[in-house]
Amino acid sequence: MKKFIQITLSFALITNFGFSQELLPVEYDTTNTSARILINGNAFHFSTAIQNSFARKWLFGGEITDEIKESTFSEHNLYDRIGGGYRLNIQYRSDKVLFKKRSDLSWMLNVSNETHFSSEYAQGLFGLLFFGNERFLGEEANLSNSVGSFVDYITIGGGIHNKKTKSFITLNVVLPRAYSDFYINRGSFFTSESGDKIDILLEGELNRTASPAYFQGLGGAISFDYNFPFGQSEGNNFSGTFRVSGRNIGVYKLNSVDRISIDADAEFSGFSIEDLRATFNNENESSSPITDSLNITEGNNSFWKFIPGFIQIGKVVDKHSDTKFQSFFGIRMYTSFLYRPLIFAGVDYKPIENFSLGAQGTYGGYGLFRLGMYGSYSAEKFSLGLGSEDLLGLIMKNQYGQSLVLRLLLNI
Amino acid sequence: MLRNIFIIIVIVFSLFSCRKEGTSWDTDWISPVINDSLSVSNLVNDSSLEVNADNSIQVILNRDLIDLNLSDLVVIPDTTVIQDFTLGVPSLSLLPGTNFIDEVQEHDFALGDVALVNARMSSGRAIITIENPIETKGIFNVELPGVSKDGVVFSQTEEVPAASGGANGVRTFELDLEQYFIDMSGVSGNNYNKLQSKMTVKTDPDGPSVTMTNQDIVKFNIMFKDLTVDYAQGYFGSTTITDTTEVFIDALANITGGSINLDEINFDLTIANGIKVAAQGKITMMESVNYDNNSVVLSHPKINQLLNLDPAQGFWSDHIPSERVLSFETGNSNIVPFLENLGNKYVIGYEIKINPWGNTSNGNDEIFPSSRVKLNLDADFPLDVAMSNLTVQDTFEVDFTSDQRFLRVKEGQFILKTKNSFPFGGDAELILLNEDGQIIESIVSSEILEAANVSVTNDSHESIDQIITFDINNSAAEKLPEVKNIILKVQMNSAYASSNVVYANAKLKFLLQTKLKLNSNL
Numbered sequence: 007m008k009k010f011i012q013i014t015l016s017f018a019l020i021t022n023f024g025f026s027q028e029l030l031p032v033e034y035d036t037t038n039t040s041a042r043i044l045i046n047g048n049a050f051h052f053s054t055a056i057q058n059s060f061a062r063k064w065l066f067g068g069e070i071t072d073e074i075k076e077s078t079f080s081e082h083n084l085y086d087r088i089g090g091g092y093r094l095n096i097q098y099r100s101d102k103v104l105f106k107k108r109s110d111l112s113w114m115l116n117v118s119n120e121t122h123f124s125s126e127y128a129q130g131l132f133g134l135l136f137f138g139n140e141r142f143l144g145e146e147a148n149l150s151n152s153v154g155s156f157v158d159y160i161t162i163g164g165g166i167h168n169k170k171t172k173s174f175i176t177l178n179v180v181l182p183r184a185y186s187d188f189y190i191n192r193g194s195f196f197t198s199e200s201g202d203k204i205d206i207l208l209e210g211e212l213n214r215t216a217s218p219a220y221f222q223g224l225g226g227a228i229s230f231d232y233n234f235p236f237g238q239s240e241g242n243n244f245s246g247t248f249r250v251s252g253r254n255i256g257v258y259k260l261n262s263v264d265r266i267s268i269d270a271d272a273e274f275s276g277f278s279i280e281d282l283r284a285t286f287n288n289e290n291e292s293s294s295p296i297t298d299s300l301n302i303t304e305g306n307n308s309f310w311k312f313i314p315g316f317i318q319i320g321k322v323v324d325k326h327s328d329t330k331f332q333s334f335f336g337i338r339m340y341t342s343f344l345y346r347p348l349i350f351a352g353v354d355y356k357p358i359e360n361f362s363l364g365a366q367g368t369y370g371g372y373g374l375f376r377l378g379m380y381g382s383y384s385a386e387k388f389s390l391g392l393g394s395e396d397l398l399g400l401i402m403k404n405q406y407g408q409s410l411v412l413r414l415l416l417n418i
Numbered sequence: 419m420l421r422n423i424f425i426i427i428v429i430v431f432s433l434f435s436c437r438k439e440g441t442s443w444d445t446d447w448i449s450p451v452i453n454d455s456l457s458v459s460n461l462v463n464d465s466s467l468e469v470n471a472d473n474s475i476q477v478i479l480n481r482d483l484i485d486l487n488l489s490d491l492v493v494i495p496d497t498t499v500i501q502d503f504t505l506g507v508p509s510l511s512l513l514p515g516t517n518f519i520d521e522v523q524e525h526d527f528a529l530g531d532v533a534l535v536n537a538r539m540s541s542g543r544a545i546i547t548i549e550n551p552i553e554t555k556g557i558f559n560v561e562l563p564g565v566s567k568d569g570v571v572f573s574q575t576e577e578v579p580a581a582s583g584g585a586n587g588v589r590t591f592e593l594d595l596e597q598y599f600i601d602m603s604g605v606s607g608n609n610y611n612k613l614q615s616k617m618t619v620k621t622d623p624d625g626p627s628v629t630m631t632n633q634d635i636v637k638f639n640i641m642f643k644d645l646t647v648d649y650a651q652g653y654f655g656s657t658t659i660t661d662t663t664e665v666f667i668d669a670l671a672n673i674t675g676g677s678i679n680l681d682e683i684n685f686d687l688t689i690a691n692g693i694k695v696a697a698q699g700k701i702t703m704m705e706s707v708n709y710d711n712n713s714v715v716l717s718h719p720k721i722n723q724l725l726n727l728d729p730a731q732g733f734w735s736d737h738i739p740s741e742r743v744l745s746f747e748t749g750n751s752n753i754v755p756f757l758e759n760l761g762n763k764y765v766i767g768y769e770i771k772i773n774p775w776g777n778t779s780n781g782n783d784e785i786f787p788s789s790r791v792k793l794n795l796d797a798d799f800p801l802d803v804a805m806s807n808l809t810v811q812d813t814f815e816v817d818f819t820s821d822q823r824f825l826r827v828k829e830g831q832f833i834l835k836t837k838n839s840f841p842f843g844g845d846a847e848l849i850l851l852n853e854d855g856q857i858i859e860s861i862v863s864s865e866i867l868e869a870a871n872v873s874v875t876n877d878s879h880e881s882i883d884q885i886i887t888f889d890i891n892n893s894a895a896e897k898l899p900e901v902k903n904i905i906l907k908v909q910m911n912s913a914y915a916s917s918n919v920v921y922a923n924a925k926l927k928f929l930l931q932t933k934l935k936l937n938s939n940l
Contacts, residue, residue: 275450
């Protein structure tokens with residue numbers, strides 16, 4: 007038991023504070039129908055422009071130096087994307103028979119915590135946020151069509167699973183802990199060459215959960231795996247198993263969200279002495295020259311949101327295949343319009359009975375092409391897998407993402 | 419098994435509470451803060467300016483130092499008048515609709531030695547109570563001859579209930595006297611302080627016949643309360659008003675040191691009598707008290723001397739006050755050192771005697787709503803000032819703590835871009851104070867603002883362009899969260915030590931910018 011806790015602890019540390027990701031190929035094993043605990047963890051961030059040297063500081067702390075900022079800024083295009091998050095999921099799958107007529111079905115419990123962020127932003131927004139306006143004197147920084155969101159939530163639920171095919175479906179209660187988003191429909195920021203005039207065009211909104219409660223709302227979601235074989239295994243026919251996976255497909259309602267709207271089209275060249283005199287004398291307590299010119303309105307409301315879950319369809323690796331090389335491939339889509347469909351394909355190599363290695367390439371998601379690797383070991387009572395979607399990202403600071411995926415399966 | 423799951427969940431979720439190190443980065447921002455220009459008109463408040471032939475500025479200053487509304491001279495105390503009526507015969511049978519009283523009476527206002535023949539009320543009310551002793555409803559008409567508004571004499575008819583069970587029927591109503599004139603000349607028209615009242619009573623035309631005896635008293639009671647007048651005519655009595663008043667000039671309150679040198683300067687003090695009454699006035703003292711509590715008392719041959727003030731002329735809105743002018747110049751007063759004291763507080767003592775020689779107007783004193791007794795300052799002089807380390811400072815409350823959570827100033831500069839064509843310049847210092855008022859940092863300007871010299875044509879100033887910076891170093895920036903007050907201290911000097919004529923092109927155009935390195939920390 008002590009060893010079990012140590013393994014679990016190590017796993018949790020890595021998945022929460024290391025760099026992980028999602029695409030570790032699943033070994034499909036229909037022979038083992040015992041009760042099991044399955045722990046899946048992944049963490050990733052991925053961008054079209056933000057380098058790891060920058061992202062590491064952003065995500066894990068430290069000073070983002072001028073050198074890091076310059077290097078990352080030079081990679082930016084007019085618009086770029088970034089996304090990321092982590093997910094820790096613990097499942098218990100019973101081996102008890104639920105229905106006499108369907109002895110392959112049993113019950114399962116599921117708990118997970120997930121954080122997800124994503125953004126598509128204009129280059130000017132990044133520049134202003136991380137350099138200030140002094141760098142852009144005499145230039146207009148474009149801010150239009152920038153969006154971003156962040157959500158952290160817990161899901162708790164249960165369902166049924168097929169002990170043999172490993173298909174399952176769970177219904178989960180979603181408990182959001184934090185949420186924020188922003189969008190800028192139209193925006194620009196111009197500072198004159200001498201810094202004596204600033205033109206601001208900003209039409210956008212900022213939302214942030216504001217309830218003092220630990221959980222900021224309530225929702226529901228389903229997660230599922232559906233495995234089905236294809237092709238004929240005899241001869242040289244191409245055959246295997248396809249898996250359709252869904253994670254956290256659902257919605258939640260946020261109870262109390264503070265909303266700040268800005269609709270500004272203002273030119274600022276300094277206050278007059280009369281403005282300042284009136285401000286210091288509190289002659290206009292209900293307004294100020296700044297908030298008036300920015301046309302800021304504030305409010306509070308509640309609304310529904312889609313959970314950033316995902317659907318993945320792909321061929322999985324068969325644990326008991328006779329061949330040493332197996333292919334796997336598929337596509338994944340998040341329920342976020344910023345996440346482009348991600349396609350992946352790779353090869354699994356099993357040099358010895360209980361050990362396999364693999365490599366895959368991916369394209370899409372929040373970034374472009376990445377190369378990944380993984381390794382897994384299976385014993386009688388457990389199996390452990392470790393992989394990354396972004397092998398170069400793990401070791402090189404000038405890459406655009408990092409990921410780590412870990413899986414621990416304990417047969418009980 | 420469930421125990422194992424529980425342990426796993428507890429361990430995993432406890433790890434979520436761990437926090438990462440903060441992420442920080444620096445950004446550089448430059449922004450305009452104040453963009454304005456100061457001309458002579460900004461410096462000489464409530465004055466008008468003229469440009470002389472040589473382009474020098476002439477200041478024309480006109481300011482009321484004292485403005486007295488002496489309507490209080492005429493005070494009408496709360497007064498109650500009663501008009502009673504009883505039968506001269508033992509009894510009388512009254513048929514329905516019988517008029518049995520029609521009587522005018524005259525009453526006195528107790529006004530001391532004030533004798534009014536006419537007055538208009540600016541506020542006040544009359545509470546009128548009528549008592550009916552007969553056992554049928556009475557129809558009472560109350561008229562106040564001489565009490566009129568817009569030419570209409572006050573008259574009101576009221577039905578008063580019948581007496582019952584030995585108690586009189588009573589009716590009370592109120593009249594708002596605002597804007598009512600009261601003619602106090604009485605029935606004869608030659609009297610004063612008189613009020614006329616007229617009461618007529620008849621029995622209810624639809625009621626029964628009743629008997630009235632000589633024991634029945636019809637009462638009519640008018641209570642005048644809270645009367646104030648804005649117009650009065652008569653004799654206002656002989657009275658003396660003595661007082662001391664303080665006049666503060668806020669613009670000079672922030673001076674904390676240094677001196678100015680004024681060239682010859684002339685100005686007049688005018689005592690204006692806006693009341694049609696003979697009077698005498700006296701300025702008993704005029705004292706200037708400056709930032710250092712140093713006082714200079716103004717001297718002049720007419721100070722502390724009674725001056726005769728003729729009655730004002732004209733009527734109502736076009737009445738013209740009579741004036742006595744005291745001219746102050748270097749030859750007859752200490753006006754220059756008085757002004758060079760830069761007092762922000764001026765103490766003015768005065769005495770006004772009304773009708774010092776009795777009723778010389780034969781009861782024709784008049785006060786109008788716009789009548790005032792004023793002490794007015796009237797100056798007309800060329801703007802010619804020398805400054806020597808004239809120190810002006812002001813304190814501003816600030817609070818930088820609220821912004822410290824995510825954003826703080828790491829270092830930076832205030833950049834002051836100036837174009838100065840004033841013959842005055844100086845240097846500035848920002849003194850940062852903590853909540854105990856202790857100085858924790860001082861930020862000084864990189865150079866002084868240069869005073870502009872006079873052009874070779876002697877009709878303008880040569881403007882000077884400068885960029886002056888105030889550096890906020892890391893040490894000062896670190897202390898910003900502690901800062902609760904900032905003192906802005908400016909020390910000013912003129913281009914020339916003795917005389918600095920200010921020409922029409924004098925202007926300070928300036929742009930204050932901030933250039934800050936901000937540290938963001940998430």
